[in-house]
Amino acid sequence: MATGAHLPQQTDPATTALLTVECQRGVVGPDSALPELAEAARRTGALGRVARLVAAAHDAGVQVLHAVAERRPDGRGASRNARLFSAAERLPVQQLAGTAAVRIAEPIPVCEDDLIVRRLHGLSPIAGTDVDPLLRNLGCRTLVIVGVSANVAIPNAVFDAVNLGYTAVVPADAIAGVPADYTAALVRHTLALVATVTTTDKLISRWTKPRRPGTTPG
Structure with missing residues (x-):
């Protein structure tokens, strides 16, 4: 299993990007279409840790991308080849383009250098989107x-990243799914086989520059 043993080499800010997956108001916000998932993301602290990681990435110069799932009001181009898509069409909150539902959820900070990648179809934040060419143009390898x-989009993203030649790193405490114990099982039995599994604190420590002796926080 891959662990965080090689984090320093793998997570150099110059060649690393951070991808937040479906951390949008209509998914993990207070008016979520999926309240059980939103509650899990907040109760476990995963959403707060995502916010901490994004802030640390901004400070360290790590490129941040936000993957957002949305649909047109007329549904044109949306996928309909799985039960999940049919169920989503019946939810009281729709992830409609241009609405508050597809804005990045609080408390995650967004800065002008962040890239927001939107998709109208499929299950993956990477396959069929601009994520791969953007990462290559930015020189990212991790x-x-x-x-x-953790049920669908996260494993999709990890597998796609690995298949495209990237090193995937997963802070296990910054992802969430339902039921909560499924996330731990996914990490242990699946993601750890193909990704470097770490924690939010370890990754932030890697990205935090040590202060010179005699200096104080600004």
């Missing part, structure tokens, strides 16, 4: 993946 859900 992708840190956080967000929701």
